[in-house]
Amino acid sequence: xxxxxxxxxxxxxxxxxxxxxxxxxxxxxxxxxxxxxxxxxxxxxxxxxxxxxxxxxxxxxxxxxxxxxxxxxxxxxxxxxxxxxxxxxxxxxxxxxxxxxxxxxxxxxxxxxxxxxxxxxxxxxxxxxxxxxxxxxxxxxxxxxxxxxxxxxxxxxxxxxxxxxxxxxxxxxxxxxxxxxxxxxxxxxxxxxxxxxxxxxxxxxxxxxxxxxxxx
Amino acid sequence: xxxxxxxxxxxxxxxxxxxxxxxxxxxxxxxxxxxxxxxxxxxxxxxxxxxxxxxxxxxxxxxxxxxxxxxxxxxxxxxxxxxxxxxxxxxxxxxxxxxxxxxxxxxxxxxxxxxxxxxxxxxxxxxxxxxxxxxxxxxxxxxxxxxxxxxxxxxxxxxxxxxxxxxxxxxxxxxxxxxxxxxxxxxxxxxxxxxxxxxxxxxxxxxxxxxxxxxx
Numbered sequence: 001x002x003x004x005x006x007x008x009x010x011x012x013x014x015x016x017x018x019x020x021x022x023x024x025x026x027x028x029x030x031x032x033x034x035x036x037x038x039x040x041x042x043x044x045x046x047x048x049x050x051x052x053x054x055x056x057x058x059x060x061x062x063x064x065x066x067x068x069x070x071x072x073x074x075x076x077x078x079x080x081x082x083x084x085x086x087x088x089x090x091x092x093x094x095x096x097x098x099x100x101x102x103x104x105x106x107x108x109x110x111x112x113x114x115x116x117x118x119x120x121x122x123x124x125x126x127x128x129x130x131x132x133x134x135x136x137x138x139x140x141x142x143x144x145x146x147x148x149x150x151x152x153x154x155x156x157x158x159x160x161x162x163x164x165x166x167x168x169x170x171x172x173x174x175x176x177x178x179x180x181x182x183x184x185x186x187x188x189x190x191x192x193x194x195x196x197x198x199x200x201x202x203x204x205x206x207x208x209x210x211x212x213x214x215x216x
Numbered sequence: 217x218x219x220x221x222x223x224x225x226x227x228x229x230x231x232x233x234x235x236x237x238x239x240x241x242x243x244x245x246x247x248x249x250x251x252x253x254x255x256x257x258x259x260x261x262x263x264x265x266x267x268x269x270x271x272x273x274x275x276x277x278x279x280x281x282x283x284x285x286x287x288x289x290x291x292x293x294x295x296x297x298x299x300x301x302x303x304x305x306x307x308x309x310x311x312x313x314x315x316x317x318x319x320x321x322x323x324x325x326x327x328x329x330x331x332x333x334x335x336x337x338x339x340x341x342x343x344x345x346x347x348x349x350x351x352x353x354x355x356x357x358x359x360x361x362x363x364x365x366x367x368x369x370x371x372x373x374x375x376x377x378x379x380x381x382x383x384x385x386x387x388x389x390x391x392x393x394x395x396x397x398x399x400x401x402x403x404x405x406x407x408x409x410x411x412x413x414x415x416x417x418x419x420x421x422x423x424x425x426x427x428x429x430x431x432x
Contacts, residue, residue, distance in 0.1 A: 056323050056361045067308040073322060074315035081307065091297065092283040099290035102321060106289060107272050110326035127346030134338075145272045 001065035002036050003028065005075075006050075007206065008059055009039040010213045014120075017203045021060035023072040023169050024079070025205055027162065029198035031083040037209060073105045073166060080162040087161050100156045100163025108146070109170045111139040116173050136179070143183045150185040154192060168193035217281035218252050219244065221291075222266075223422065224275055225255040226429045230336075233419045237276035239288040239385050240295070241421055243378065245414035247299040253425060289321045289382060296378040303377050316372045316379025324362070325386045327355040332389050352395070359399045366401040370408060384409035 005028075007021040021037075028035045044050050045057040054061040054070040062068070062075040069075050077098060080086035087097040114135040122128035146167075149156060155164045171190050174180060180187040193199060221244075223237040237253075244251045260266050261273040270277040270286040278284070278291040285291050293314060296302035303313040330351040338344035362383075365372060371380045387406050390396060396403040409415060 051361070051364065055365045056319070056358065058323075067311045069311055069315050071315045071318040071322065073318040074311060077314055078311045081311075095283045095285055095290060095294045095297075098293055099285050099287045102287040102289040102318065103272070105318060105322040106287065106325065107274075109322065110329060113326060114330070122350075125346070127343040130341070130343030131347055142272065145267070148267065149271045 003064040004036045006038045006059045006061045009041045020072045024060050024075050025202035027076045027079045029201045030085045097161045097163045101166045104166035104170045108142050146186045147183040150189045219280040220252045222254045222275045222277045225257045236288045240276045240291050241418035243292045243295045245417045246301045313377045313379045317382045320382035320386045324358045362402045363399040366405045
């Protein structure tokens with residue numbers, strides 16, 4: 001059975017290329033496996049049926065002949081388990097990749113999210129102006145750790161893996177903020193990941209779906 | 217080789233029993249495996265050596281005869297791969313458990329963390345009073361999803377797993393806030409997890425280490 005993923009029917013231009021199904025499309029593109037997309041809207045996201053598949057009402061959800069899954073990180077790890085393109089097959093190497101996938105999602109993304117939530121949605125509110133330096137300082141501590149890690153290597157481990165895939169999709173969200181200029185090895189790492197053909201094919205596929213479903 | 221984990225040498229009483237090495241101790245207690253603790257302080261956390269083990273300078277880090285790891289979620293999944301106590305052995309069942317571990321860390325914990333950061337560290341600051349309702353609303357959306365999920369089951373899947381372990385450790389952090397009163401199935405789930413002997417042994421072990429190293 002061809003894997004099925006869910007994606008949003010349409011989002012405004014600033015979010016196109018950044019919705020999280022991109023992570024799963026990218027992982028599948030790295031492995032060369034075809035997949036099918038099921039487009040969803042807000043009514044579907046809130047439905048009982050969809051919630052029994054994705055309990056939080058988000059995208060992506062995923063299904064193949066073996067398993068039904070949610071959480072982009074878990075889906076990418078599941079795909080990685082079936083392809084050496086995304087992780088070493090030995091259990092120790094695979095565990096290291098899992099550590100970086102989870103580091104992206106728990107040690108970096110929450111702090112990215114706090115900064116971009118302010119910049120994108122609350123920039124003019126007085127409370128956000130007071131909170132912004134605190135949120136930025138928290139994020140900078142994590143970026144500095146990544147800068148140290150990446151100072152003398154191309155990828156987080158000794159080869160491209162699902163860990164780099166997840167970390168780079170998290171870092172993309174603050175590309176426009178200019179913050180990465182202070183972390184040149186992180187910035188170079190991001191460029192390295194974004195230059196992969198599979199990354200670009202996944203972006204193009206997501207944007208193509210939005211183009212085909214643009215509101216009148 | 218007996219697994220080794222790192223833990224903080226001492227923290228103030230309000231944090232005792234809540235430091236993240238508890239998650240790994242709990243997982244190991246569920247499997248019945250002995251482990252050794254390496255206590256660390258801030259000088260060690262910032263050292264080059266420790267950072268090459270745990271890039272963000274946090275606890276826990278983990279090592280066994282097979283692998284060196286960081287990120288509590290990745291460590292718990294690694295332990296779960298070697299014991300049916302924490303996850304089914306079939307790949308599909310294991311992937312479902314991974315989804316819940318990652319949901320705890322990415323779909324719930326960041327919103328818990330924002331609320332408790334306000335309550336514990338910024339409660340009296342005017343910006344925090346404006347931000348608190350926004351952060352609480354974000355968290356409540358996730359708690360409502362968990363309430364739906366747990367309304368008719370004891371655990372997130374059909375048996376206790378590493379997913380329940382991670383989710384309950386995340387939820388514990390807001391127990392004192394009173395928020396869980398509005399989500400009775402979540403609250404009952406938390407009590408169910410906390411009543412496990414392995415949970416309690418892990419708490420006792422963490423607190424015992426603090427007691428043995430209390431500042432003069």
